[in-house]
Amino acid sequence: MSHDLPEPLAEEWQPLGTRTAETTVMVTSITAETTLYEPVETTSLESAAGSEIPVRSLFTVEMTFSPPLSAVGVSPSSALSMAAPKAKSQFVDTITDEGVVVDGQRDALEFEGPNGAAGTWYVLDAAYPLEGGETTARLPAEAHVAVWPTEESYGMAGGTVPLEFDRSEWAVDAGLDGDSSDLVDPERDRETVAALIRGLEI
Template identity: 60%
Template sequence: MTSALPESVAGTWQRAGTRQGETSVLFTSITAETTVYEPLESAATLAALGPAEIPLRSLFTVDMTFSPSLSTVGVSPASMLSKAAPKAKAQFVETVEDDGLVVEDTREELAFERPDGTEGRWYVLDVAYPLSTTDRDRLEAETNVAIWPTDDAYGMAGGTLPLETPPGDAVLEVDPERDRETIASLIRTADPE
């Protein structure tokens, strides 16, 4: 993704890391590069919370590359959204589970429209954020994942937010509505190459 973070958070969030994954569907190779962002003011607190590689409060963008490109093989990304979106979500779930989150369920699947009129799919996932390596110590959280067609591929962005305060000395402000609005702002403004 070439776009910056939304102006409302650009000065208060930082890049936490980039991950790259590859998969194949029939004759097409798909490379997905995911960039994860975390809030500056709570980066140290978030890093100390548990073993997951994804911060409990985070944003992400995914830059997808298809080889050969979809237009080269005569496929319109918009026409394939109903099949591509669930597959992209499933691949994303696999990635975040490998990074330590526990995805419990898809709470909601919504159709949405970006400011340019492009229609996409938005998934709200119930997740558990591990506080230790045991299954008992977890925080309730939510991950939002949005997928929409572009000229040659798909755009993908979203974020994770805590739904409860961590126990002990960790000071972390929990404000789901604020975090959902930050995620929605990213999804509205993210602009893949």
């Protein structure tokens, strides 16, 4: 089950598909169903990227615990320090399986989740392989992963943001013949990810 996107994102983004993964934290197993979203209007950059994960993407995650945390006497907020890194690693596995390169974690910040609870917001250095041209090129990007405790589980959402790239012969061959500023806008895309996280109702 995917979460409803907040307005106006629901009009500008469309579901692309879901990925399901399982992991274990303490004595509980976690099933994470990740729903990916892509922009309704795309650019030449999207078709050039060699990954099933769009260079501009949003995602929401439905997390199910078995047995429930309450059944083992654990509150989601008290276990955040263990659950958040595990959830982040699971997301990294999901996107790397789809061809995105994750070069490491740039930052981990405390933030206020949409329900007012303190959560953790990760920023990851990433890159997309680009198709076309005679050389292998990568598009620098960053991935945002936010995890926060809810009453019985965790909320999790984020997205990927393409960064500036250098003009090159490869870019022309791949059809990216506009100025890079016409194709990428990191500040706009970061704000879109933040609007998703702020507006989710879980």
